[in-house]
Amino acid sequence: MKKITGGVTAPKGFTAAGIHCGIRNNQTKKDLALLYSEVPCNAAAVYTQNKVYGAPITVTKANIADGMAQAMICNSGNANTCNADGVEKAEMMCEMTAKALGISPKDIIVASTGVIGMTLNIEPIASGIPKLAPILSKEGHADAVEAIMTTDTKPKEEAYEIEIGGKTVSIGAMAKGSGMIHPNMATMLGFLTTDCAITTPMLQKALKLAVDDTFNMVSVDGDTSTNDMVSIMANGLAENPVIDSEGADFDAFLLVVKEICTSMAKKIAGDGEGATKLVECSVHHAPDTKLAKAISKSIITSSLTKAAMFGADANWGRILCAIGYTEGDFAVDTISVTISSPKGEILVCEKGAGVPFDEDKAKEILLQEEIHIDVDMQQGDGEATAWGCDLTYDYVKINGDYRT
Template sequence: MQKITGGVTAPKGFLAGGLHCGVRASQSKKDLAMIYSQTPCTAAAVYTQNKVYGAPITVTKNNIADGMAQALICNSGNANTCNADGVEKAEAMCQMTAEALGLAPEDIIIASTGVIGAVLPLEPIAKGIRELAPQLTAGGGALAAEAIMTTDTKAKEEAYTIEIGGKTVTIGAMAKGSGMIHPNMATMLGFLTTDAAISAPMLNKALKLAVDDTFNMVSVDGDTSTNDMVSIMANGMAENPLIEEEGADFDAFLTVIKEICTSMAKKIAGDGEGATKLMECTVNGAPTTPLAKAIAKSIITSSLTKAAMFGADANWGRILCAIGYTDGDFAVDTISVDISSPKGNIHVCENGAGVAFDEEVAKNILLEEEIHIQVEMNQGHGTATAWGCDLTYDYVKINGDYRT
């Protein structure tokens, strides 16, 4: 496996682009992205479990029910959620994209992100689709990644290659997410492309397995979005032997999918709204892996722990508190906690009780931009890692006037 430059257009046969069409008021911000495969793809997606969900999710579920797609359209600035005409407009966007690319409407994956409850204007999107389709290029992945951003401070894209069946397979990705991040399936928006030859059922299985350990282990603010979606399209142009069942080739493909999703998940957590620090929490020795996941996510979701990380305060009691209110059957008196960063490591808790440590050393460790919390439970073999960020004044500022 090798990391390479690029994003969704790194795999063979994928073109992409992005532009400002007018959904967002600021003309300096792109708000329409498109991805197109030169050949049909097997496709899969995972979606938010929020009972309030965007119209694009309804339409995408219908469109890829057959496990096939060939293009993706996504707008930012408006979530197309909680609108009476939402499904109608999402279907219209698919129709417009299909006409521009010479495809059928059901070949299109559609996503939207932005303000909830605002009526989606179709006129600028229609104009934008007509302009964007002829502009798609093999170098347009970065433009597409920029066009799906909302409060993100930076575009997020990644690409890897791996040898499968004697062929070089490439996987690319782009994602957006900064606030309203507490996934229960995937997170924010994430779009993956690959030139691997893989059946739709196995593609779906790989995506779900990868998402469960990566995007599902991210939290910025504890709010599960209405529009969360992670999708993947595979066009087979790498010409590897078709992956139709579990085995060495599937394992290799899953390994690289997990790697790229892990990288993107960390980018999302580190770019949380107002964040100054990436928090990574690893729980080892839990009675079960599901319990390890729940504890790790409980810690990185704790507002008090997040605030302490912002203030460079080694208030380890808040970590124990977050462990303690996690649902599950486990003991507390065997738990130890370490906090580390590039500046070093400090042991703050042993057997559920505090130990003496140098507060000045701890502060210097916590002033770094990436903080790791290590929890050892000594009660089994369950292990998990979750990612989050600190809680700052700017988070409230950003969300206090997000709509207006």
């Protein structure tokens, strides 16, 4: 597996573009992105579990029910959620995109992100889509990433290549997410592309397995979004033997998908609204994997733990508290907790109780931009890692007037 450049346009046959069309008042921010494959793709997706979900999800589910797609259109600045005419507007976006590209409107993934409950003005999109199609290019991935961002402060994209069946297969991705991020797929928008030849059922299987261990292990603020999904399109242009069942080729493909989703998940967590630190929590030797996942999520979601990370306070009692209110059957008197960063590591809890440690050393460790919390339960073989961020004053500032 090799890391490469190019994001979603790294795989053969994919081009992208992004522009400011006028959904956002700020003309310096791009707000409309287009992703296109020169040939039809097998497609798969996973969606938010929030019972209130955006119209684009309804339309995308219907469009890729046949397992096929060829393009993706996404706007930022308006979520097109809780609107009486939302589905109509999402379908119009597909029709306009199809006309510009000369493909079927049923072969389009549509997505929106931004403010909930505001009517989507279709006019800027109607004027923007015809401008997007002519500028699609292999270099357009950076503009597309920028166009899907909302409160994100950093673009999030990645690409890898791997040899499968004697052929070089590439996988690219772009994502957005900074607030309203909480486990229970989906928690943000993620778009993956690949030139791998793989059937739709195996593509869906790989995506689900990857998402369960990556995007579903991220939390910024405990709020599961209404609009979010992760989709993947595979156009087969790498010409590898078609992956139609589990085996060595599927395992190799899944390895790269997991790697790229892990990278995206960490970037989202580290770019949480107002965040100054990425917080990674690994749970080892839990009674089972399900409990390990629940405990790691509980810790990185704890507002008190997140606030302590912001203040560089090694208040390990908050970590034990978050473990303790996690549902499940486990003991607490075998649990050890270690915190670490590039500045070193320090044991703060052993066998469920505090141990003497150097507070100054702990503070030095916690002042870094990436913090790791390691929990050893010594009760089984369950392992899991979750990603979150600190809770800062700026989170409240950003969300206090997000709509106005």
